[in-house]
Amino acid sequence: MTPALAIKNYTLDYLTAAGPVRVLHDISLEIAPGEVLGLVGESGSGKSSLAWALMRHLPDNAREIAGSLHLGDTDLQRLGPRELTKIRGRRLGMVFQDPSTALNPTLSIGRQVTETLIQHRGLSQREANALAIDLLGHVELRDPAAIMRRYPHEISGGEKQRVIIATAFGCRPDVILFDEPTTALDVITGARILKLFARLREETGVAALYISHDLALVTRVADRVAVLKHGRLVEQAPAADIFRAPRHADTQALVQAVPRPEHRLVHDKSGDDVLLAASDIEVHYGRAKLFGHAPPPATRRVGLDVRAGEILGLVGESGSGKSSVARALTGLARFSGTVRFDNRVITGARDMNAAYRRDVQIIFQHPDASLNPRHKVGEILSRPLKLYGGNAAEIPRLLEQVRLPASYAGRWPHQLSGGEKQRVAIARAFAARPKIVICDEITAPLDVSVQAQIIELLLALRAATGTAFLFITHDLNLIRQIAHRIAVMRGGEMVDLLAIEDFDTDHVHPYTSELMAASPVPVG
Amino acid sequence: MTELLIRLIRRPQGLVGVALLALIAIACLFGPALAPYAPEKIDFLGRFRAPGWQNWLGADQFGRDILSRLMVGARSTVPMALIATLAGSAAGAIIGVGSAYLGGRTDEAIMRTNDAVMAIPGLLMALLLVSTLGNGTGNAVVAIAVAFAPGMARVTRSVALNIRNQDYVKAAIARGESALWIIFREMLPNVMAPIVIETTIRVSFAVMLFATLSFLGVGAQPPASEWGLMVADARQYMYQAPWGLIAPSAAIALTAIAFNLLGDGLRDALNPKDER
Numbered sequence: 001m002t003p004a005l006a007i008k009n010y011t012l013d014y015l016t017a018a019g020p021v022r023v024l025h026d027i028s029l030e031i032a033p034g035e036v037l038g039l040v041g042e043s044g045s046g047k048s049s050l051a052w053a054l055m056r057h058l059p060d061n062a063r064e065i066a067g068s069l070h071l072g073d074t075d076l077q078r079l080g081p082r083e084l085t086k087i088r089g090r091r092l093g094m095v096f097q098d099p100s101t102a103l104n105p106t107l108s109i110g111r112q113v114t115e116t117l118i119q120h121r122g123l124s125q126r127e128a129n130a131l132a133i134d135l136l137g138h139v140e141l142r143d144p145a146a147i148m149r150r151y152p153h154e155i156s157g158g159e160k161q162r163v164i165i166a167t168a169f170g171c172r173p174d175v176i177l178f179d180e181p182t183t184a185l186d187v188i189t190g191a192r193i194l195k196l197f198a199r200l201r202e203e204t205g206v207a208a209l210y211i212s213h214d215l216a217l218v219t220r221v222a223d224r225v226a227v228l229k230h231g232r233l234v235e236q237a238p239a240a241d242i243f244r245a246p247r248h249a250d251t252q253a254l255v256q257a258v259p260r261p262e263h264r265l266v267h268d269k270s271g272d273d274v275l276l277a278a279s280d281i282e283v284h285y286g287r288a289k290l291f292g293h294a295p296p297p298a299t300r301r302v303g304l305d306v307r308a309g310e311i312l313g314l315v316g317e318s319g320s321g322k323s324s325v326a327r328a329l330t331g332l333a334r335f336s337g338t339v340r341f342d343n344r345v346i347t348g349a350r351d352m353n354a355a356y357r358r359d360v361q362i363i364f365q366h367p368d369a370s371l372n373p374r375h376k377v378g379e380i381l382s383r384p385l386k387l388y389g390g391n392a393a394e395i396p397r398l399l400e401q402v403r404l405p406a407s408y409a410g411r412w413p414h415q416l417s418g419g420e421k422q423r424v425a426i427a428r429a430f431a432a433r434p435k436i437v438i439c440d441e442i443t444a445p446l447d448v449s450v451q452a453q454i455i456e457l458l459l460a461l462r463a464a465t466g467t468a469f470l471f472i473t474h475d476l477n478l479i480r481q482i483a484h485r486i487a488v489m490r491g492g493e494m495v496d497l498l499a500i501e502d503f504d505t506d507h508v509h510p511y512t513s514e515l516m517a518a519s520p521v522p523v524g
Numbered sequence: 525m526t527e528l529l530i531r532l533i534r535r536p537q538g539l540v541g542v543a544l545l546a547l548i549a550i551a552c553l554f555g556p557a558l559a560p561y562a563p564e565k566i567d568f569l570g571r572f573r574a575p576g577w578q579n580w581l582g583a584d585q586f587g588r589d590i591l592s593r594l595m596v597g598a599r600s601t602v603p604m605a606l607i608a609t610l611a612g613s614a615a616g617a618i619i620g621v622g623s624a625y626l627g628g629r630t631d632e633a634i635m636r637t638n639d640a641v642m643a644i645p646g647l648l649m650a651l652l653l654v655s656t657l658g659n660g661t662g663n664a665v666v667a668i669a670v671a672f673a674p675g676m677a678r679v680t681r682s683v684a685l686n687i688r689n690q691d692y693v694k695a696a697i698a699r700g701e702s703a704l705w706i707i708f709r710e711m712l713p714n715v716m717a718p719i720v721i722e723t724t725i726r727v728s729f730a731v732m733l734f735a736t737l738s739f740l741g742v743g744a745q746p747p748a749s750e751w752g753l754m755v756a757d758a759r760q761y762m763y764q765a766p767w768g769l770i771a772p773s774a775a776i777a778l779t780a781i782a783f784n785l786l787g788d789g790l791r792d793a794l795n796p797k798d799e800r
Contacts, residue, residue: 372710
């Protein structure tokens with residue numbers, strides 16, 4: 001039987017000023033009709049380049065050195081622009097990572113769905129409308145006719161991804177490429193999208209290439225898994241086997257790095273003294289206008305306390321208000337309520353003196369955004385030293401503390417990898433010798449293996465300095481490895497605040513158990 | 525600095541821009557020494573002489589050599605326009621970034637005042653100021669700087685608003701940095717690219733505005749060979765001697781292009797991400 005998609009000995013280079021860079025080495029993959037192949041790799045492993053090569057949408061500096069790409073009997077590399085238009089969408093669908101940028105914001109949802117159907121299936125406008133409503137209903141969107149009239153900004157991220165999936169399946173393609181379709185969504189929405197994908201796949205028998213950095217997730221959706229590392233295919237195995245018996249060292253490292261809640265990384269107990277106590281925190285964005293009321297607060301009378309040396313986890317999906325709490329505690333957002341710290345009562349950003357600012361440090365999610373691109377690493381690290389006392393001679397020590405060579409002081413942030421940048425951000429926070437560090441989703445943009453290294457680093461720093469952490473994340477498996485207590489937020493309210501020992505028991509809030517169900521423990 | 529220059533001339537736009545500006549700089553510095561004739565030397569036999577071996581770019585209504593006048597006039601045109609633009613841009617950039625950083629009602633107050641100033645056309649604003657301050661080149665520089673600042677503030681603010689939401693600015697606020705540090709060291713370097721480009725485009729406007737002021741009799745005074753004044757003078761003989769109009773206009777256009785190319789080159793060279 002002809003495979004639905006066949007990649008043979010495919011080799012791809014990118015031409016750069018420094019000479020050609022090989023991104024894919026001799027890749028051979030086959031997807032049988034109706035099969036789902038998972039493609040796993042860290043960022044920079046070349047997995048997206050492969051997807052773009054299949055869609056024939058490579059950048060100008062790409063050079064295909066060897067190999068062939070076949071969709072059924074069609075040689076994709078020989079197609080001209082006109083023939084490609086007939087293949088894309090019609091026989092080879094694609095679902096992108098970020099649904100918010102995949103839809104045109106100026107066209108209604110209905111227009112975008114029917115346009116594809118008219119183009120590829122030769123339907124009339126009336127037939128396309130009827131089919132679109134049918135398709136949108138099929139991806140479990142409530143009131144599809146109403147959705148059709150809306151614009152992308154009027155529906156949620158999960159709904160957008162459903163619209164895109166409905167469109168991709170609507171043209172009945174032979175193969176669909178999924179490029180990290182749930183990465184931009186929160187855990188529960190992502191879990192629902194995966195369920196939908198499994199159902200649609202069963203119904204339509206479409207073949208798919210599912211690209212992701214998350215090995216645990218891929219083993220749940222794919223029949224077979226291929227692992228890509230630095231552009232080389234290191235292992236291919238049935239999904240059931242790869243987790244249990246990874247053969248290649250790189251796969252083993254990937255499996256090792258996946259957080260497992262039963263594998264605790266922190267064994268000590270936290271102190272009993274309350275370091276920081278926040279009560280009745282309501283975070284306000286925007287003020288009342290001349291006409292119209294102020295928007296409702298982002299959190300509703302939230303209270304939490306962090307004890308000395310403790311790791312307090314704060315989990316919730318996007319929009320639950322967990323980052324707003326971090327902003328309030330660091331004086332970045334207006335809030336009402338009180339924060340008690342070091343025998344002082346703080347009711348607003350104005351009460352936060354230099355001592356408070358030094359003792360409470362924050363590390364942000366995206367290291368690209370939190371390091372000023374126009375400052376060298378040395379200058380970035382020198383600021384807290386200047387502000388809080390200390391001298392520039394400490395910079396090599398700070399870098400060493402986060403396991404970076406001292407020579408990095410002379411580098412620009414863009415010359416560092418994502419993990420290295422996050423280390424610099426951590427070094428900047430610890431330069432102040434803080435008592436508490438707020439980590440706002442600091443591992444979310446990083447690869448699993450880098451995430452494991454960052455967590456290890458934070459725990460080592462905690463052991464050395466006794467700093468407490470308020471660790472904000474949406475990754476329940478990760479936080480269950482390290483936290484002493486976990487707080488769960490939903491829609492601006494705190495629904496649970498439990499010690500880690502009580503977390504498995506039955507008396508957790510229903511929402512907490514839903515969260516746990518949506519972040520399944522990896523099999524094997 | 526030399527590193528920046530090397531990066532600048534590595535690109536074709538940068539190279540052409542730098543070369544043209546070097547020519548203009550030579551004209552500004554050594555124009556009078558290099559010019560074949562004295563700029564005010566009147567030659568009645570050579571009135572409206574077409575470009576040729578005697579007068580390379582032709583002669584005007586008094587038989588004065590246009591090339592010599594251009595070379596001498598560079599000195600009274602380009603540096604003044606440059607100073608006015610730089611002063612206006614610097615003021616506007618600081619207002620814009622400051623306004624974006626302060627936000628809220630302060631931002632609203634600053635920007636609405638800014639809008640009110642912007643509503644007055646640049647030329648009218650310049651005329652108003654010159655008539656208050658008195659005629660002369662120095663006052664014209666001030667007037668043009670003031671006329672340029674609001675537009676610059678607006679451009680800068682829109683970019684700075686994005687920067688304001690970046691985590692590194694939030695990190696600086698959370699750290700307890702002073703407002704001056706955040707505005708000048710955290711935000712301003714990151715809005716430089718649009719400022720540089722906008723500035724280089726505005727230099728050419730400044731040249732034209734100077735010319736207009738001279739034309740209206742409040743800037744440079746005849747018989748000065750300021751380029752704008754030359755255009756204004758040659759206007760009435762446009763059909764008899766078009767070269768009188770074309771040469772200074774081309775000089776102004778060339779200056780504008782040179783600054784624009786330099787702006788493009790600088791935008792790339794100033795970006796540390798672009799080290800390849």
